[in-house]
Amino acid sequence: xxxxxxxxxxxxxxxxxxxxxxxxxxxxxxxxxxxxxxxxxxxxxxxxxxxxxxxxxxxxxxxxxxxxxxxxxxxxxxxxxxxxxxxxxxxxxxxxxxxxxxxxxxxxxxxxxxxxxxxxxxxxxxxxxxxxxxxxxxxxxxxxxxxxxxxxxxxxxxxxxxxxxxxxxxxxxxxxxxxxxxxxxxxxxxxxxxxxxxxxxxxxx
Numbered sequence: 001x002x003x004x005x006x007x008x009x010x011x012x013x014x015x016x017x018x019x020x021x022x023x024x025x026x027x028x029x030x031x032x033x034x035x036x037x038x039x040x041x042x043x044x045x046x047x048x049x050x051x052x053x054x055x056x057x058x059x060x061x062x063x064x065x066x067x068x069x070x071x072x073x074x075x076x077x078x079x080x081x082x083x084x085x086x087x088x089x090x091x092x093x094x095x096x097x098x099x100x101x102x103x104x105x106x107x108x109x110x111x112x113x114x115x116x117x118x119x120x121x122x123x124x125x126x127x128x129x130x131x132x133x134x135x136x137x138x139x140x141x142x143x144x145x146x147x148x149x150x151x152x153x154x155x156x157x158x159x160x161x162x163x164x165x166x167x168x169x170x171x172x173x174x175x176x177x178x179x180x181x182x183x184x185x186x187x188x189x190x191x192x193x194x195x196x197x198x199x200x201x202x203x204x205x
Contacts, residue, residue, distance in 0.1 A: 044056055044057075044058070047087075048087075049089055050068070050089075051067065051068055051089050051095050051111075051113050052065055052066060052067050052068065052087045052089070052095055053065065053066045053068075054085060054087055060080070061082075062079070062080050062081055062082060063081040063083075063084075063085035064077070064078060064079040064080065064081060065077070065078055065081070065085065065087055065097065067095055067097075067111045067113070068113070069113050069114070069116060070092075070093075070113050070114055075111060075113070075116045075118075076111065076118060081099055083099045083100055083101045084099070084100045084101075085097075085098070085099055086098040086100070090110070090128055090129075090130065091130055092113070093112055093113050093114050094110055094111070094112060094113070094130065094131060094151070095110065095111040095113060096108065096110055096128060097109050097110070097111070098125075104124055104172055104173060105124075106123065106124050106125070107121055107122075107123060108121070108122045108123070108124075108125045109121050109122065110133075110151045110152070112152060117152055119151050119152050122135055123135070123137075123172075124136065124172035126172060126175050126177075126178040127178035127179055127180055127186065128151075128180070129180030129182075129183065130183070131150055131151050131152065132148065132149070132150060132151065132157070132180065132183070132205075133148075133149060133151050134146060134147065134148045134149075134178050134180075134186055134188075135147055135172065136165075136172045136174060136175050139160075143162065144165040144167070144174055145160045145161060145162045145165075146160070146161040146162075146163075146175065146178075146188065146190075147159070147160060147161075148160075148161065148186060148203070148205060157205070159205065161203065163190065163192065163199075163201075164192045164193060165190060165191065165192060166191040166192060166193060166194070166196045174190055174191050175188060175189075175190050175191075176189040176190055176191060176198060177189040181202070183205075184204060184205045185202060185203065185204060185205065186202070186203045186205060187200070187201075187202050187203075188200070188201050188202075188203065189201075
């Protein structure tokens with residue numbers, strides 16, 4: 001009888017250890033599952049490339065995106081975006097994000113995949129080339145000018161171009177076209193005067 005009692009106690013001890021191991025494994029599995037769910041974006045994968053992913057939530061009619069570094073690490077994540085979302089790779093290093101509510105209502109910003117830097121916000125960008133951008137803007141005096149600058153640091157390059165632009169409610173509508181021909185040259189077509197005549201010009205930066 002004493003031997004049976006010892007055997008029973010030993011079996012009880014083994015059962016308790018097995019139960020604790022099972023509980024431990026369940027806890028670890030739950031933690032991993034929760035972390036994985038937190039890491040997932042809500043909505044279906046809508047598009048993407050090496051540097052970004054776009055998601056669309058059909059129930060809420062909203063977009064979200066993730067930006068990744070050159071090493072594949074997540075740089076930024078933005079959710080619940082209302083409006084049309086576009087994400088483009090300007091080159092291997094620069095990602096361009098556009099949120100649009102119409103032709104002349106675009107908010108735009110950029111990411112550097114190497115440094116992880118996010119640019120300031122721009123409105124209605126007309127041209128982009130590597131790390132340079134061009135856009136129209138109202139000055140403090142109410143005049144319209146063309147801004148050409150480095151995307152991430154205006155101290156690296158910044159230039160204002162003033163012409164006899166037509167006076168319209170939206171500055172960007174005065175610029176018919178803008179194209180970087182190379183790193184140091186920008187071709188523009190713009191409207192001038194009340195008759196909105198078209199002028200073409202090549203700017204050396």
